[in-house]
Amino acid sequence: MNAADLATRAAAGDFSPEVAEWLQRGMAAHLAGQPLEQSLGLCDSARMRARNQHLTAAAARIDAGRGVPPHRLAGELELAINRFMSSRRTSGDKAVDQCLQAAAATGARPICTQRALYDLLKL
Numbered sequence: 038m039n040a041a042d043l044a045t046r047a048a049a050g051d052f053s054p055e056v057a058e059w060l061q062r063g064m065a066a067h068l069a070g071q072p073l074e075q076s077l078g079l080c081d082s083a084r085m086r087a088r089n090q091h092l093t094a095a096a097a098r099i100d101a102g103r104g105v106p107p108h109r110l111a112g113e114l115e116l117a118i119n120r121f122m123s124s125r126r127t128s129g130d131k132a133v134d135q136c137l138q139a140a141a142a143t144g145a146r147p148i149c150t151q152r153a154l155y156d157l158l159k160l
Contacts, residue, residue: 039087040078041143084145089157092148095136096158111155118149 043059052060059077066076074080096114099105105113117128121137128134141147148154 041087084143087143088140088145091136091140095133098132107158111151114154115151
């Protein structure tokens with residue numbers, strides 16, 4: 038579970054052991070002198086890592102074991118992102134929508150061009 042997901046859960050009132058432990062570690066690090074965003078793992082690099090994980094998961098769901106080459110898969114993911122962003126948060130596939138919603142919830146700048154998505158997927 039990444040920091041953005043944990044923050045979303047905490048904001049919703051979920052204080053399960055996992056969320057409480059994350060908050061405890063983050064607050065201890067903050068009291069020791071780290072900036073709050075960094076101590077909670079909500080700095081830009083953490084947000085981008087989380088966004089990338091969710092986008093990669095969305096691509097895996099789109100691929101569904103078909104073995105689509107990364108360039109074509111990036112194009113399909115770009116179309117899904119565009120549909121998701123333009124049509125009331127739905128790409129037409131519930132599993133992909135969940136990944137795209139989680140990617141948006143990270144607060145990281147969106148990636149929505151085929152080239153940038155290809156660079157992410159080819160790694």
